[in-house]
Amino acid sequence: MANISGSSRRRPYAGAVLLLAALTTTGAAYAVTTSAIVSPKSAAASAEQIELGKRLFTEGCSSCHGLAGQGGSSGPSLIGVGAAAVDFQVGTGRMPMAQADTQAMRKPPVYNQEQIDALAAYVASFGAGPGVPDPSQYDFSNANVARGGEIYRLNCSQCHNYAGKGGALSDGKYAPSVMKATPKQIYEAMITGPQGMPVFSDAQIPAKDKQDIIAYIDYLQNAPDPGGAALGRLGPVTETVFMFTAAIGAVIAVTIWIGAKSR
Amino acid sequence: MSTSTTPTTPQGKVADFLDERLSISKAIKSNISKVFPDHWSFMLGEVALYSFIILLLSGTYLTLFFKPSMVEVIYNGPYVPLKGVKMSEAFASTLHISFDVRGGLLMRQIHHWAALFFIGAMSIHMFRVFFTGAFRKPRELNWVIGTVLVLLGIVEGFMGYSLPDDLLSGTGLRITQGIxxxxxxxxxxxxxxxxxxxxxxxxxxxxxxxxxxxLIPGLILALVGAHLMMVWYQKHTQWPGPGRTEGNVVGYRLFPVYTAKAGGFFFVVLGITTLISALVSINPVWMFGPYTPDQVSAGSQPDWYMGFLDGAVRVMPNWEINALGHTLSLNLIVPALVLPGIMTTLLGLYPWIEAWATGDRREHHLLDRPRNAPVRTALGVMSISFYLMLWISGANDIIAQTFRLSINQITVALRVLLFVVPPLMFMLTKRWCLSLQRRDREKVLHGHETGRILRLPHGEFVEIHAPLSLEEQAEILGKMDVAPMALPAATDANGVAQPAAWKARMQAKLSQWFYGANVSLPTRAELLEAQSHFEHADALEVEATNRHRTYEAVGGVLLAPTEDGSSRH
Structure with missing residues (x-):
């Protein structure tokens, strides 16, 4: 290509070849980078584990998600969702759903961790996706809780509420409470974006910041209420209800008591 | 002692010292003897007053530590989850009050609960005044002062909770700025x-x-002073009762009864406020975090008295007019400016609206029982239900979240309910009042049911009714029977049409709407007849009791009554 000095000298196929080369390079680079987020666990999934996963999937998941996880009218495709999504959805009991609803609710999980791992390995075999995070990824022992609070308020509180109590979204959807979420589940939710939640990739929230957020949520889960009963940490609505029932009620009871003597 | 002019006791000496210099004994003497009527509902205004005093005291404590500055500082206090976070000095000093100042958090919570209490007590006091008709002539101006006090209280509260500069109040401030x-x-x-x-x-x-x-506490204090002075000067209204007329006040003297009652009651209110503040958290600003315009929390609601405005904005359809390069945001103008404007105008002018509608321009010092003014009571309940619907709209996301409902459906439902529930409440309340009036009439004429069944000599069973006590009778008969205005003739004496009479006709129709359905009190003749009926019943019962005694006297052998009422074995 050293002798190219003008467009007339270019071969007619050069454009197509160049495009092909560029696409191949990009594709290869993408494959290399994305394979990084597939955890070694799913890569090292044994054939035995995948076999168990396949059996469980066919029994419990395929009626909505399709026999090959391709999805259908009642469930989305699971190709490329990754093991982390399965671990989150099944591990929090959201999947399998009890009934068709706007959103799957957190409930006691149906499968044990071994079965969940098998399901995750099987679903991960459909296509590359985020793998189950390693405990070191969601370890928050060295995290900065105050910084986590700032990132939480900026990215999370608009749906999950300032205290992690959850909040309403449109059309019956909701951001659930994070009061019961484990550090692993919080991490998985951020990297997989379950249900209405957006994905917070490492490009948006670096792994270190994710640990800070987990530290803040852990604080919220265990935070004392120095002011006394927190009334559900729901803000002024419950304060109002308390005021007009218990507090005003008590005062009116006293007025009646004082007034009653004279009648 | 009575002839001595120089006091001997220490108290007497102090009083004498003051009197010789200030000549106040006469003023005090006449004022501490002032008579006030007694009823539990008359103490609701006191609750508001006491809450205000608590606010002044706790607020003064807070000013000692609060720094009203928006200068950015980096927090380095004891609250770890905010350590190193940038915030305004106002927020940092609020954290300082909450976590460092001795008794600071308790004072903050007392101040905040007392604020909710203050406006709540004012509102409930206002309901009492409204439903009993205490706002009528000559007390209309005091009603207006009360309305202004409620509005000032709301503004004061809003400004107060905006001061900590936390994420929740900043969000409210942002909405206010939008409005x-x-x-x-x-x-x-x-x-x-x-x-x-x-x-x-x-x-x-x-x-x-x-x-x-x-500024605002000064205004509130001045108006509270005016409010109380007018109560003093115009004297307190009273319920109808034995010996109570439009021309007197029956009750106890200020000293010693009310001095003790009111003084004690202040400490009860202070005690309840402090107890609640010590046990129940309010406005945990450290959880909300400092305000920055790019952050918001789900479930952001204002304090209760601003909730109706928030709700109005939430249920308002998103209407905007874009014309000539300008936007007219009806979605904010209508719910947040026009609606509260109409609500407060109607509230403030209600005494005149009612006087105009009923043509009743007499002075009133005796209260109406709510049932005896069914349309007024129904209007009040209707307004409260409208306000409540707005407030519930402000909590639509909390309701959606708590009950797993669709916020969109709740909002649509509330748009409908906002216009359906209040008229329903009006009809329901009016009917309820009229039923109570009928029951009152029934009670005056026939007395209480005693549950004692009497068998008459000829076999008939009757229930003994006990006559009402004097108080009960006076309460019911104290109702004012008002005849609604008659419709003016459409034509004058010469048969000429009077188109100018439309105003009088409208007023008459309003008056008939206001009073028309009222159940009239029994006439004097009816009452007298009822009286003789009671005497007759009494006679019957005495006879029956005597017979019962005979039965006991003969050792429990059954006595069958004979035709003539005497007994035989």
């Missing part, structure tokens, strides 16, 4: 003026602070 900016023509100028530039600016906390601790 101000929505005012046609002057909105943006007012907004820039108030915030000293673009929102949030660096001035608003300091400005609100001055208004919150100086």
């Amino acid at each position: 101000i900016a929505a005012v046609p023509v002057v909105g943006t100028y007012v907004s820039f003026g108030l915030f000293g530039g673009e929102f949030p600016g660096h001035d608003v906390v300091a400005r609100f602070y001055t208004l919150h601790i100086l």
